[in-house]
Amino acid sequence: MAVDYPRVVLAGFAVVVTLGLLVAGSTSGGAFGSYNPAWDGTSEFRSLAADDAEELSIGQNTSVYDPADAEGTLAVILSPAEQYSERERRSIRRFVEAGGTLLVAEDVGPNGNRLLRSVGAQTRFDGASLRDERRYENGPALPVATAVGLDNDSVETIVLNHGTAVRAAGTTDTGAPNETMRAVRATNATVLAASSPYAYLDRNGNEELDDDETVARYPVATAERVGEGRVIAVSDPSVFINAMLERGDNRAFSHALLAGSDTVVLDVSHAGSLPPLQALVLSLRGSALLQAVVGTALLGVLAGHVALLDAVSALRRRFGSDDPARPPRDRAAIVRGVTARHPEWDAERVERVTQAIMERRAEGDGND
Template sequence: MRIGSREVGYPHLLAAGLLLTMLIGVGIGASTSSSTYGAFNPAWDGGSGVRDVAADSPAETTIAYNTTDYGEAKASQSVAFVISPETGYTDAESARIESFVRDGGTLVVADDFRPHGNALLTRLGASARINRTPLRDDRHQFKSGALPIATQTTSDSLTSNVDQLTLNHPATVAANESTVLVRSSNFSYRDTDGDEELDESESLQSYPVVTTERLGAGEVVVVSDPSIFINSMLEQPDNRAFTASLVGSHETVFLDFSHTKERPPLQIALRTLRDSASLQLLFGVVVVGALALISRRGRFEL
């Protein structure tokens, strides 16, 4: 086989094939993430399924790596997901999110045993708080008492297609002035001593796991189990339906990863390119130059 004036043999083709395979592997690695709850993590603990649910709706999905992204869409037509942030939000960041909610946006805060979800709720002025004591249910459960099924739902647009939620090592919500949307069964209990057994000091009762409250013109939804949004749990009853209800008819869905390790290099590069007109021009010049160089070297000859 000849390419222009050069003879190319099978060793060259094999090397080219290996190089192409390696580049594909690098490309996949650069465009995906291993971060728990990550929007580009397709594994069991990833959150790529939430991105798929949003993609199934007419809404535009934005992966927010900075809270300034909240100002890019009309708040009253937007919903934002904050799922188990790994670090705390600053005053300035919290103020941007508060403005988003008070202007009509819907904010979903899902957290369990990390402190940053509660810290954000405090900064926003919301009343609900996550009680970080593990919740168990040895009667209504999926596989074990550590995966309780929340069986009690309130009539609301967010629960219209939801009869239950399947939880995975959840906490609970202290509702305070908020409205409870979903509760655990009457056979659940807070495992205060962590021994995975019901003790005399622990009582069977129903606990809130999802609440909602108004904040200005917007709404704050608190979920005490971020795991309902991971890929392995999204297909359990009725987690996907609940996620779809949260997305609803919103025009924009923000997946807030501004405080997680979710940083696929390719996604960052594409985002940077999209936001910079000068980089777009430079990229175009490079592509045109490369095509011109290839065309000058002649065409393939077999």
């Protein structure tokens, strides 16, 4: 059998294009994106959350912060790119006060501190880059912190990537050693992880320790009570990206934060747009009305397709095929065609072949 190479190439091209559209429609390239499988995405953290929690929810808006379901729910916000509105902040605060746990990870952006302030937390992200000239991984900008307040023996070190420190509201690095640690503890916040005693906040960004910059231990992850709930502040969202989960005990640290939650909500409402296919799937899951509309539309398309096929088959049976390449249907014409192609055959053989062709045509009509 001869291979129709143009058709094969066209089919292969169609498959490649289809797969490309599916990948593009179901993944994103945004930093910290839950559906970004690249080094700066958090697709692996999303998988961890799905494994550790009984239920995983992707929050496209703040309607996921239902105070009635707050207890046993952990909501995660990684470096929000946009500011939450006043109404949205009130919704999140009610969720925390009703017993929910809110995890906010931020480094230099302003929206993390605005959110902490609005929910009633007393801790803030400093914003200056935390560096460590002695205890680091692949450079001082990747300081190695130590877990100090986690009830989990599998977590010893946490590696940051251009992160900052957590401080008490209204305080700055005053120059007194470990003043930041004491100020944070004074807010009744628990320090979950802290830098080594050789870290400093590089306030002028020159990547050097200056005379007015203090070497001390700095909190990098804290937890504090707010109402009936908790607010966890992590001073580097990069801890949770795909490329950093294998550094130190970052993966175990993620497990420790996720553990014990019945429901984990990944709030992506202010983290850029979702991939279109994922957004569609999530919208379908969250709306019974939309499910009914789409289901009805699909049934209508299917019914219309079946009706069209029936109509075409009826027309073909009534008027015959208009395909000029199809051989004639009457016996005499088939006999003439078979005889013309095989003049050496006797009449009996021509009759057998003619009968077989007629029967095959009859079966084909029955399958239309």
